[in-house]
Amino acid sequence: MELKLKKPLVFFDLETTGVNVATDRIVEVSFLKVMPNGEETVYTKKINPEIPIPAESSFFHGIYDEDVKDAPNFKAIAVELAAFIENGDLAGYNSNKFDVPMLMEEFLRAGVDFSLEGRAFVDVQNIFHQMEQRTLKAAYKFYCNENLENAHTAEADVRATYEVLKAQLTKYEGAAFEDKHGIVSYPVVNDVEALHAFTNLSKPVDFAGRLVYNAEGLETINFGKHKGKPIIEVFEQEPSYYAWMQNGDFPLYTKKVLENIWNRYKKEKSEQKAKAAATHSVEDKKLAKKEFNQQKEEAPQNISLDMLKGLQDKFKK
Numbered sequence: 001m002e003l004k005l006k007k008p009l010v011f012f013d014l015e016t017t018g019v020n021v022a023t024d025r026i027v028e029v030s031f032l033k034v035m036p037n038g039e040e041t042v043y044t045k046k047i048n049p050e051i052p053i054p055a056e057s058s059f060f061h062g063i064y065d066e067d068v069k070d071a072p073n074f075k076a077i078a079v080e081l082a083a084f085i086e087n088g089d090l091a092g093y094n095s096n097k098f099d100v101p102m103l104m105e106e107f108l109r110a111g112v113d114f115s116l117e118g119r120a121f122v123d124v125q126n127i128f129h130q131m132e133q134r135t136l137k138a139a140y141k142f143y144c145n146e147n148l149e150n151a152h153t154a155e156a157d158v159r160a161t162y163e164v165l166k167a168q169l170t171k172y173e174g175a176a177f178e179d180k181h182g183i184v185s186y187p188v189v190n191d192v193e194a195l196h197a198f199t200n201l202s203k204p205v206d207f208a209g210r211l212v213y214n215a216e217g218l219e220t221i222n223f224g225k226h227k228g229k230p231i232i233e234v235f236e237q238e239p240s241y242y243a244w245m246q247n248g249d250f251p252l253y254t255k256k257v258l259e260n261i262w263n264r265y266k267k268e269k270s271e272q273k274a275k276a277a278a279t280h281s282v283e284d285k286k287l288a289k290k291e292f293n294q295q296k297e298e299a300p301q302n303i304s305l306d307m308l309k310g311l312q313d314k315f316k317k
Helices: 055-061 074-085 095-110 124-131 136-144 154-171 192-198 231-237 240-247 252-316
Strands: 009-016 026-034 040-046 089-092 121-123 211-213 219-221
Touching: 009 095, 009 154, 026 055, 026 074, 026 095, 026 154, 040 074, 040 154, 074 095, 089 095, 089 154, 095 121, 095 124, 095 252, 121 124, 121 192, 124 136, 124 154, 124 192, 136 154, 211 252, 219 231, 231 240, 231 252, 240 252
Parallel strands: 009 089, 089 121
Antiparallel strands: 009 026, 026 040, 211 219
């Protein structure tokens, strides 16, 4: 089943030095952009991470220090890559938990303002795990009935992901899904926004999962002593928590999202304070005007009595 797209959908996969979003780096990128008319464009490039690639990571993806020593660093290709992705939605395999936050870390380190606002995110692994519960290699065999050659090379993985999604749309057309609350739906449909909703059930605010939306749509802390608490409530109770997170070992994108929430919180507090001050000012003016009018009303009577007393005294004399 071919995809029905309203705008480009960009499948991508990253090979990295490790799995720590905050400290590891990208060593290879591959992006497959699928246009609404079905046209496909591939962007694949090795990246010099500027740190040693651990042996266990090289064993996994087959990329060694020697392979990337003459490759550009991420900053050198960041603007070009952002332009390639442009206004496309994003799709990948385990992309919501790893590839998206890792990509954002690299863009932020490179100083490129790449926005995720207004994009849909389709995580093919989430469809697979929720509908069948299983690696990309197994998914490719299961859905496409073929063996995945060159697994863990970025381009082979990203193309396999694309083929798996198309096969999933065919297999699960009209298939029912029952969530943990017993609610039955038919979520796997040929619509990117619907797939976005189905593959983002945890509703992360920052993709790394440190900050998530709760059932009421409020941004909440998702770890530590404040887990489950709305972020604004934490700011009210413990303002220093913001500084602690900004100085801690958290992904840059998590810090950026938290900074936006903090700035919004401070702006709202400032506006509330200004509104309260303005209200008090209006009340003070009303009170002053009332007192002035009272004095004005009393003044003629006082003057009249004084004048009368003066005349009486003078007449008696």
